Amino acid sequence: MIAIFNKFRIGILPIYVLLAILTASVCLVSCSKDDELEIQNDFPFEVNMMPVPKDVANGQTVEIRITIKRTGNYNNTQYFLRYFQFDGQGALRYYDESPYLPNDLYSLPTEQFRLYYTSTSAVSQSFDVWISDSFGNEKQISFHFNSSD
Numbered sequence: 001m002i003a004i005f006n007k008f009r010i011g012i013l014p015i016y017v018l019l020a021i022l023t024a025s026v027c028l029v030s031c032s033k034d035d036e037l038e039i040q041n042d043f044p045f046e047v048n049m050m051p052v053p054k055d056v057a058n059g060q061t062v063e064i065r066i067t068i069k070r071t072g073n074y075n076n077t078q079y080f081l082r083y084f085q086f087d088g089q090g091a092l093r094y095y096d097e098s099p100y101l102p103n104d105l106y107s108l109p110t111e112q113f114r115l116y117y118t119s120t121s122a123v124s125q126s127f128d129v130w131i132s133d134s135f136g137n138e139k140q141i142s143f144h145f146n147s148s149d
Contacts, residue, residue: 043072047131047139056125056149061118062145068111068131078134079108081115088125088145091118124146 050065061131068079082105083092090097091117100106108131119125132138 015121043070043074043077044137045070045133045139049065049141052143054144054146056117056119056145057148058119058149060101061116063116064115064129064143066113066115066129066131066141068108070111076134079111080132080134081106082110082132083131084126084130085125085127087127088119088123088147089121090125091120091125092116092127092129093118117145118145119145121147 001055017099037136048069052064054061056062074082075109081094081100083100083102085092085102092107093099094106095114099118117127117131124147125143127143129141129143130138
């Protein structure tokens with residue numbers, strides 16, 4: 001190798017400079033801004049529910065157990081609940097809190113919770129519960145109760 005350098009009378013310093021320029025250009029090209037790190041925080045979810053009775057009497061309370069199952073884990077995700085009653089009359093509440101108002105949005109503090117529906121009519125009742133997250137993903141659960149009066 002030294003014989004080649006001596007034959008062409010090339011010093012080692014120009015070769016090191018050439019290698020440094022080549023290495024720097026490869027590093028600069030490979031670090032372009034188009035390859036930004038993507039952080040996913042929007043994960044879809046599923047809603048699991050325990051079975052509920054089909055019949056309800058006037059004044060009877062039905063427990064609804066719901067679990068939100070995430071496909072990914074982002075700690076800052078918030079979940080919300082909204083319900084719409086379109087047949088019959090009743091009151092939906094979260095544990096011992098005051099009853100929810102239809103069409104209002106309520107924050108859910110946990111991913112596993114219980115709702116309590118109390119019938120206030122002697123006819124069949126139907127309502128939908130919508131669970132959404134802070135990224136706009138939504139799931140609908142429909143409930144239909146026949147009157148047992």
